[in-house]
Amino acid sequence: EKGGFSSFMEKEINDQPAAVHDTLLGRSDESGKLVLDELRIDPEELKKVNKIIVLACGTAAYAGLVAKYAIEKWCRIPTEVELAHEFRYREPIVDANTLVVSISQSGETMDTLMAVRYAREQGAKTVSICNTNGSTIPRESDAVLYTHAGPEIAVASTKAFLAQITAAYLLGLYLAQLRGNIFSGQIRDVLADLNKIPEKIQTVLDGAGPLRELARSMKDEKSVLFLGRHVGYPVALEGALKLKEIAYIHAEGFAAGELKHGPIALIDEGQPVFVVVPSPRGRDSLHAKVVSNIQEVRARGARTLVIAEEGDEAVRAYAEHVFYVPETPTLLMPLLTTVPLQIFAAELASAKGYDVDQPRNLAKSVTVE
Ligand code: F6R
Numbered sequence: 001e002k003g004g005f006s007s008f009m010e011k012e013i014n015d016q017p018a019a020v021h022d023t024l025l026g027r028s029d030e031s032g033k034l035v036l037d038e039l040r041i042d043p044e045e046l047k048k049v050n051k052i053i054v055l056a057c058g059t060a061a062y063a064g065l066v067a068k069y070a071i072e073k074w075c076r077i078p079t080e081v082e083l084a085h086e087f088r089y090r091e092p093i094v095d096a097n098t099l100v101v102s103i104s105q106s107g108e109t110m111d112t113l114m115a116v117r118y119a120r121e122q123g124a125k126t127v128s129i130c131n132t133n134g135s136t137i138p139r140e141s142d143a144v145l146y147t148h149a150g151p152e153i154a155v156a157s158t159k160a161f162l163a164q165i166t167a168a169y170l171l172g173l174y175l176a177q178l179r180g181n182i183f184s185g186q187i188r189d190v191l192a193d194l195n196k197i198p199e200k201i202q203t204v205l206d207g208a209g210p211l212r213e214l215a216r217s218m219k220d221e222k223s224v225l226f227l228g229r230h231v232g233y234p235v236a237l238e239g240a241l242k243l244k245e246i247a248y249i250h251a252e253g254f255a256a257g258e259l260k261h262g263p264i265a266l267i268d269e270g271q272p273v274f275v276v277v278p279s280p281r282g283r284d285s286l287h288a289k290v291v292s293n294i295q296e297v298r299a300r301g302a303r304t305l306v307i308a309e310e311g312d313e314a315v316r317a318y319a320e321h322v323f324y325v326p327e328t329p330t331l332l333m334p335l336l337t338t339v340p341l342q343i344f345a346a347e348l349a350s351a352k353g354y355d356v357d358q359p360r361n362l363a364k365s366v367t368v369e
Pocket of ligand 1: 057058059060103105107109155157241245364365366
């Protein structure tokens with residue numbers, strides 16, 4: 001069942017080209033138009049949406065953070081992301097013009113379910129992004145956009161995360177198309193970029209040898225930090241979560257811009273820091289800002305482990321190791337930059353002799369509150 005891999009997690013990491021491919025499949029036509037007939041919410045109702053709230057827990061919430069960048073850019077609809085267990089216990093403001101997007105691999109996470117129920121009672125429209133056919137959250141939502149990652153067995157989520165991000169991009173593009181926010185040519189371009197992602201993930205998987213070697217050499221580390229900006233920030237959070245969950249190593253993800261507001265005090269000689277770098281081809285100062293963050297931590301003795309786009313030479317001077325991913329627009333980069341961090345965690349945890357599929361204290365689906 002593990003398809004020749006040492007664990008379900010390794011198998012599922014390797015399933016990711018298919019998970020993204022299958023989630024994209026059949027959801028656009030040849031002219032480059034999104035076709036999401038499965039979203040059975042009246043398009044007129046969707047046009048009235050003036051606020052989006054993404055609700056999820058854990059890894060799924062990090063997919064939600066990525067979704068926020070995409071949806072706000074393409075649709076110009078204010079989008080918040082909230083942990084479902086926080087949302088539930090305040091008095092959130094939702095009404096008939098609010099679209100609540102829940103993200104859940106299992107479709108059974110109790111906190112997410114209860115948050116969706118609450119939102120629906122308040123009159124919000126609810127869309128579920130879910131990997132499990134017929135599970136409770138999609139059944140209790142107005143509409144569902146299934147991720148087609150296939151069953152995820154390992155407790156730590158990998159392929160479901162990439163599929164959730166993919167589905168969120170599709171939802172964002174669909175809403176933008178419906179509302180006329182972006183030109184059809186632009187939608188076509190993003191779809192073309194998305195369709196190239198599966199083979200680029202494969203390239204990352206095939207080139208992971210040096211990263212695995214590094215992971216094995218780091219099995220006695222006590223703490224690893226992860227930095228990113230923009231969509232690299234949720235990737236940093238996810239990289240840290242994977243390491244905590246399966247390797248039981250203290251790990252924290254930060255928005256790189258927060259460094260000087262506190263976390264930089266943690267940096268001393270030999271502290272490993274992963275940095276997720278945006279594409280240098282972006283027309284903003286994002287890339288330069290992240291490069292200077294690498295420089296800052298390096299100057300304080302950090303071991304800088306950099307994930308960057310192929311051809312990005314600017315990071316080399318300050319990086320102890322660079323792991324390149326194929327060229328892709330920054331907004332779509334999480335589908336590539338997450339993969340090395342998953343592999344790092346899985347390799348390090350197995351070097352420590354841990355069961356990566358069944359980490360201690362964790363259950364695959366959290367059906368208690
Ligand atoms: C992390 C992980 C958890 C889940 C979270 C939500 O690897 O698996 O953080 O992402 O418990 O689960 P679902 O997506 O089933 O609602």
